[in-house]
Amino acid sequence: MDQNRIADAVAIDIGGTFTDVTLLDRRTGRVWNAKTPSTPDDPSDGFMAGIEQALALAGLAPDALGYVFHGTTVATNLILEGKGAKAALLTTEGFRHVLEIGRHDIPRKANMYSWVKPKRPVPPERIYEIAGRLDPDGGEVTPLDEAAVRAAAAAVAAEGVEAVAICFLHAYADPRHERRAREILQESLPHIPVSLSSEVLPVFREYERSMATILNVYVMPKVSTYVGRLEGRLAERRIPGRLLLMKSNGGVTGADTIRTQPVQTALSGPAAGVMGAVFAGELAGFRNLITIDIGGTSADICLVKDGEPGMTNEGRIGDWPLQVPMIDINTIGAGGGSIARVSEAGALTVGPDSAGAVPGPACYGRGGTEPTATDANLALGRLTPALLDGRMALDAAAAKRAVAERVARPLGLTPAEAARGILAILDSNMVGAIRVVSVERGHDPRDYVLLPFGGAGPLHGASLARLLGIKTMLVPPAPGVLSALGLLVSSLKAEFARTALQRPPHYDLAAMGRIFAELQEQAAQWLEHEGVPEGGCAIRWQASLRYLHQGFELTVPWAGEAATAEAAEATIAAFHRLHERLYTFSQEDTPVEIVTLRVSATGTLPRPAIREWPRGGAAADAVIGRQEADLDGTLRSCPVYDRARLGAGAKLRGPAIIRQLDTTTLLFPGQIAEVERYGSLVVVEA
Numbered sequence: 020m021d022q023n024r025i026a027d028a029v030a031i032d033i034g035g036t037f038t039d040v041t042l043l044d045r046r047t048g049r050v051w052n053a054k055t056p057s058t059p060d061d062p063s064d065g066f067m068a069g070i071e072q073a074l075a076l077a078g079l080a081p082d083a084l085g086y087v088f089h090g091t092t093v094a095t096n097l098i099l100e101g102k103g104a105k106a107a108l109l110t111t112e113g114f115r116h117v118l119e120i121g122r123h124d125i126p127r128k129a130n131m132y133s134w135v136k137p138k139r140p141v142p143p144e145r146i147y148e149i150a151g152r153l154d155p156d157g158g159e160v161t162p163l164d165e166a167a168v169r170a171a172a173a174a175v176a177a178e179g180v181e182a183v184a185i186c187f188l189h190a191y192a193d194p195r196h197e198r199r200a201r202e203i204l205q206e207s208l209p210h211i212p213v214s215l216s217s218e219v220l221p222v223f224r225e226y227e228r229s230m231a232t233i234l235n236v237y238v239m240p241k242v243s244t245y246v247g248r249l250e251g252r253l254a255e256r257r258i259p260g261r262l263l264l265m266k267s268n269g270g271v272t273g274a275d276t277i278r279t280q281p282v283q284t285a286l287s288g289p290a291a292g293v294m295g296a297v298f299a300g301e302l303a304g305f306r307n308l309i310t311i312d313i314g315g316t317s318a319d320i321c322l323v324k325d326g327e328p329g330m331t332n333e334g335r336i337g338d339w340p341l342q343v344p345m346i347d348i349n350t351i352g353a354g355g356g357s358i359a360r361v362s363e364a365g366a367l368t369v370g371p372d373s374a375g376a377v378p379g380p381a382c383y384g385r386g387g388t389e390p391t392a393t394d395a396n397l398a399l400g401r402l403t404p405a406l407l408d409g410r411m412a413l414d415a416a417a418a419k420r421a422v423a424e425r426v427a428r429p430l431g432l433t434p435a436e437a438a439r440g441i442l443a444i445l446d447s448n449m450v451g452a453i454r455v456v457s458v459e460r461g462h463d464p465r466d467y468v469l470l471p472f473g474g475a476g477p478l479h480g481a482s483l484a485r486l487l488g489i490k491t492m493l494v495p496p497a498p499g500v501l502s503a504l505g506l507l508v509s510s511l512k513a514e515f516a517r518t519a520l521q522r523p524p525h526y527d528l529a530a531m532g533r534i535f536a537e538l539q540e541q542a543a544q545w546l547e548h549e550g551v552p553e554g555g556c557a558i559r560w561q562a563s564l565r566y567l568h569q570g571f572e573l574t575v576p577w578a579g580e581a582a583t584a585e586a587a588e589a590t591i592a593a594f595h596r597l598h599e600r601l602y603t604f605s606q607e608d609t610p611v612e613i614v615t616l617r618v619s620a621t622g623t624l625p626r627p628a629i630r631e632w633p634r635g636g637a638a639a640d641a642v643i644g645r646q647e648a649d650l651d652g653t654l655r656s657c658p659v660y661d662r663a664r665l666g667a668g669a670k671l672r673g674p675a676i677i678r679q680l681d682t683t684t685l686l687f688p689g690q691i692a693e694v695e696r697y698g699s700l701v702v703v704e705a
Contacts, residue, residue, distance in 0.1 A: 186229040201213045269328060285341055313449070315356040317350050359444075382413040512619070520612060
């Protein structure tokens with residue numbers, strides 16, 4: 020990749036309602052933002068429309084674009100909606116029902132007496148058992164039954180299967196049986212995509228490994244078609260920039276990787292938002308953040324420590340475990356469109372059901388009649404009567420009517436009390452979700468800066484900060500398109516892992532060294548394939564450890580760059596410290612198993628030059644009106660500010676409402692906001 024050839028880059032983040040586009044001149048730091056309606060029938064239409072709109076705003080020709088970054092929800096939606104390919108699974112003899120058995124736990128909020136296991140993406144009748152067995156070290160116990168593979172291929176063809184996953188026992192130790200089975204399948208079924216567990220997730224635990232492999236191939240046909248369509252349309256428009264897609268781990272990668280590993284994009288959109296938040300925090304001098312992306316339907320929460328977002332290998336997508344590396348994001352059904360309802364027992368609930376964009380909140384005037392969080396905010400005067408810089412009028416009377424009829428009357432409350440109750444419940448739900456990624460991970464949220472973004476984030480941020488005892492809040496200049504900015508500032512990133520269970524006291528350091536070397540070679544080859552120059556490459560070693568006979572692992576950096584006894588000892592010491600931080604104790608007298616070895620590869624892209632925010636006059640010059648708002652049970656006269664008129668250094672005191680194109684920021688009495696030099700609002704308690 021020639022980092023000097025063309026500097027301009029464009030990022031496209033496709034959401035359910037709008038496609039957000041940010042075009043950046045990396046040399047000058049100038050930014051152009053655009054929004055265009057999403058096109059669910061063919062997302063590539065909205066993708067290209069957004070690029071055209073951004074190019075027109077910037078006055079640039081298509082050949083000016085050196086990079087095209089994209090955050091996609093195609094794989095996410097296919098999994099959540101159950102609309103992937105008709106898939107089959109080849110598994111080791113005796114393991115046909117591994118998916119049905121799954122795990123014995125139930126979802127955290129489910130009723131243990133009524134919960135029913137969800138329908139699996141591959142039913143038992145499309146799971147084919149194949150004789151052949153490897154031991155945990157990769158030694159062959161029983162040869163692969165190639166006749167059984169050919170019989171399965173014939174059955175797959177007869178069933179009209181569109182994709183096949185292969186997951187054999189202990190394939191992480193040696194992939195030769197899986198690779199041979201793929202060769203046999205492709206002899207008679209050359210056009211059907213095949214996914215191997217040894218390539219998708221070469222680690223132990225059969226259920227999780229099988230599920231990851233199945234989900235990967237389940238979305239592969241449609242994701243591959245979509246990526247190919249994007250590349251074709253970019254070529255038609257003579258846009259030379261290479262297409263880079265966001266992965267769940269917060270890094271980007273080329274289209275070739277996504278074609279074979281589409282499951283890596285399962286949390287593409289939320290990951291891009293976190294990376295944008297990290298960048299905004301660093302510009303303002305904050306490296307310890309709690310980020311919350313509040314949209315119309317959900318809230319995505321992540322903790323960032325020392326500039327690095329938390330990572331996990333135990334994530335989920337919908338009902339399914341997905342143990343690929345991803346940013347540790349906790350998502351709940353809480354957003355501006357969250358519907359408030361009173362149950363037959365007289366209990367008020369808010370979410371997870373959402374009015375979405377259509378019909379939307381009652382105040383949108385699109386047919387919605389149920390009260391939402393947006394309606395409650397408008398009824399209390401916390402929102403201005405119009406959004407999108409005045410282009411979208413809101414019906415305050417409809418909002419008040421919905422709150423009064425659906426909530427206040429059944430509960431015997433005043434409309435204002437009902438609206439405050441709706442928002443209190445929504446904020447309480449989000450506080451609980453924030454505690455999951457902070458307190459439950461051994462972090463005190465008071466030691467962090469809250470960074471709210473998304474369309475509804477800055478509206479709720481001040482309240483959340485007070486509920487959590489957080490003294491500082493940071494609101495980026497363009498919170499509604501922060502995910503697109505996150506794409507622009509991301510690096511190329513990939514992880515390579517292999518289970519290599521080592522039990523104390525005699526760790527096989529030579530074997531571990533060989534595995535680390537093989538993983539490092541894979542990482543180096545990937546970096547070379549992505550065209551990363553040597554000076555931009557970084558490779559790090561990690562290991563997942565656990566106490567002897569423990570049921571889960573913790574991942575820590577490997578101490579050093581060699582598999583020596585000293586490095587193993589230092590790594591184990593780091594594991595003890597992490598275990599104590601998370602669970603308040605460590606067991607240093609208990610032997611420790613080294614379970615999985617990991618190598619991460621990072622390719623750094625050119626960092627953009629960011630322009631400083633222009634300085635302006637007094638904050639009073641940005642006042643565009645006043646309105647009455649109920650912030651704490653008392654109506655207060657609040658100035659309404661136009662954020663575009665707030666120059667760097669401007670200071671304002673709450674109560675205040677700050678309006679801009681993509682969001683509204685609310686300040687409570689006793690809060691002070693100052694515009695820092697890159698345009699973010701730094702909000703502190705007086």
